[in-house]
Amino acid sequence: MFAIVNTPKGVAPLEIREVAEPKAASNEVIVEVRAFSLNRGELALLAMRPEGWRPGQDIAGIVVQRAADGSGPDVGTRVVGMAEQEGWAQRVAVATDRLTTLPENISFAQAAALPMAGHTALRILRFSDPLEGKRVLITGAAGGVGHFAVQIAALGGAEVTGVVGRPERATGLRELGASDVVTQVEQARGPFDLILESVGGASLTAALGLVAPHGTVVVFGNSSGEDTPFNLYNLFGHEGVRLQTFFSFNPGTSTSLSTDLAQLVALVEAGKLTVPLGLERDWSELALALPALQSRQVLGKATFHVR
Ligand SMILES: NC(=O)c1ccc[n+]([C@@H]2O[C@H](COP(=O)([O-])OP(=O)(O)OC[C@H]3O[C@@H](n4cnc5c(N)ncnc54)[C@H](OP(=O)(O)O)[C@@H]3O)[C@@H](O)[C@H]2O)c1
Structure with a gap:
């Protein structure tokens, strides 16, 4: 073959x-x-x-x-x-x-x-279950994980802000459920209960400043390849914040991959999730x-x- x-x-x-x-x-x-x-x-x-x-x-x-x-x-x-x-x-x-x-x-x-993008989106959103009424910030929203995360968060009743690199990268994201799309994290109107961050560097630094008290920041990628300068003391004013890592091969979740894939397939079949x-x-x-x-x-x- x-x-x-x-x-x-x-x-x-x-x-x-x-x-x-x-x-x-x-x-x-x-x-x-x-x-x-x-x-x-x-x-x-x-x-x-x-x-x-x-x-x-x-x-x-x-x-x-x-x-x-x-x-x-x-x-x-x-x-x-x-x-x-x-x-x-x-x-x-x-x-x-x-x-x-x-x-x-x-x-x-x-x-x-x-598989990879969809199940990652499902699992990183579960860090803030239930999503109903939550304010969610998603960096890298124009990418594979980002497109699925925007839609699944909105389906769950969250108010979603997406971050893209250039205005034209925002195409279609509002139709898929984003309430707001910005080109700089600093332009996003925080605070956010859940932040899904995969760009790293300056993007993660700015995102950490927007987390709500008792909110969660999930770090699951570093697309920029940049280090993230951040003084953790700045988080002390944000009571109970959780900084959560995620890696698909060590997910710390009880649902199997086949269960998550079946959920994604069912959403697509029902016309609720656009690929x-x-x-x-x-x-x-x-x-x-x-x-x-x-x-x-x-x-x-x-x-x-x-x-
Ligand atoms: N932890 C895990 O298990 C896991 C699983 C899946 C993915 N990931 C990671 O999650 C991230 C997103 O994955 P993906 O498959 O959705 O990637 P993707 O389709 O390439 O999307 C990445 C997005 O990041 C944005 N971005 C901003 N600054 C960037 C930079 N300097 N370089 C590259 N991209 C930049 C881009 O948005 P604009 O074009 O609008 O700027 C792009 O849409 C990646 O870092 C990937 O490695 C991790």
Whole structure:
């Protein structure tokens, strides 16, 4: 079969090459991948990992081999899931507790956009449960996680302010549920009960100044790569503030990935969650599309069809 292989020393940073078929552990199905999506975190991994490494987590496709332990869906079932890696391929092994079934009315490209960005949005919003009536600030709102977080927070009854890098990056966010969209954290009208921060540096410094007493700041990314200068003493006037980290591989949550994916799929199926497909291409164009995500040209998610 064919798969995307990391080629950091090559002419292109990635190549489609012939590789061995995946081998499934007893709790894994083999999925014939029809589409996958790209996450910002994977851009960093591509640069760090060696020649020959096989990337890819977010996938959607059709089960072509059942799990030996009897768990999970039958052959022929449409699924969306999150592989550990090696998902940017024609076939991949996925654990049955990391996928869910997919109805016919959700395309593979839409579904592939959901796993990493969607489950991250769900889980970071749970740090302020219930959301009803809460004031929520979301930095990086034009990105993949940001688009889902804006919508899910608004669905939960929160008043959402999104932060984007340039005015044109605000496109569609109000229609998706944001009450306000600003281009600088400093322009946001605080205080906020929940702040979802993934830009880091000056953005996080400014966001920390806007947290309400007993509010929560969730730090789940550092897209800017900048350090965050901040005098914690400044928080002493904000009684009971919680500074919360989140990492998807160590989530500290009792819900399984398949439960979260099923919730996301149900929201899309019900027309309550829009999948922001800012870029949709054939997988042969992946290397060409990398700079678009890197340079913040993609609104929402970048997905690729596998042939
Ligand atoms: N902790 C976890 O488990 C976890 C899980 C998923 C994602 N993440 C992290 O969360 C962040 C968002 O992920 P994503 O997939 O939504 O990324 P994305 O689609 O690339 O969105 C990132 C957003 O950040 C904004 N941004 C502001 N300053 C930036 C800068 N200097 N460089 C890059 N982006 C900047 C951009 O908004 P504008 O273009 O409007 O400026 C962009 O829309 C990333 O840092 C990612 O690594 C963490």
